[in-house]
Structures are given as C-alpha cells and as structure tokens.
Amino acid sequence: AHTRKKLHFWDGCCPFHDRLSALDVKRAKEAYPDAIVMAHPECRTEVLEIADIVLSTAGMIQYAKTSGHRSFIVGTEIGLLYPLQKENPDKNFYPAATNLMCPDMKKITLEDVAASLEFLTGQIKVPEPIRIRAFKAVQDMVAIR
DSSP states (O other), X not given: OOOSSOOOOOXXXXXXXXXXXXXXXXXXXXXXXXXEEEEOTTSOHHHHHHOSEEXXXXXXXXXXXXXXXXEEEEESOGGGHHHHHHHOTTSEEEESOSOOOOHHHHTOOXXXXXXXXXXXXXXXXXXXXXXXXXXXXXXXXXXXX
C-alpha cells in the first residue's frame, strides 16, 4: 500500500525479543534437536536467519496446532508456552531462552479489562475532528470484506 503521508521511523526494538540471541537458539536446538524453531518477527536478524519459521504469536499457535511436528522451540515471550501447551497437550514446547518474560504484558489482567469495560475507566478524550477520523479508521480495520 502507498500513502502520501510522511512516515517517521526510528531504531527501536522490543527489549525482550532483542534479548534472544542466536547462541540461545543454538543451545536450545542442541538440547532439543528434533524441535522446530519458531521465532517472532521482532527477534534479532541473527535469530530469524536460523529459525525454521518466523511467525507472530497467533501464527505460532496456529502453526503448532496444524503442524505434524511434535516438538517446538519457542522464540518469543515465555507466557506463550501456556496457551501452546493447553491447545496442544500431545506436543512439546520449549523456551528458546528463560529470560524472555515481559513485565508489561503481565500488568494486564482479565479482571482489569472487565473492570475497565464495566466502569468505563481509562477513557481517552480527543478533540471531535480527530475522533471522527480515528473512528472511521477503526471501522475500516474491522470491516468484514
């Protein structure tokens, strides 16, 4: 897609995906040689180059479910191991590294989301012209095509 808008990029990364090194992956592969290495696209290039497949977290869940492979090394936030194992109790999942826990992701709980919806807390107020344009963009994103 093309845009007439000027886009500003900066060098940045997810600090937890950036922690995962090729050495971590190689060590995991040595420990579990039959396992497929799934890496998140926000990992370092050196990790992506040696991964068997690069997928989003949702993609990892789907791939593990439909794949004939039985063992997987998971190169993303360690919290993904639980839903992977729950969805696939007959398969094995191993963390590519044990230091990939994101404290920011752990701050959001189901109870917090429910309370926010029930009591309408955490509202963001924007000027009406911006709200109208943003609402249109959100409608376009969720439209069934």
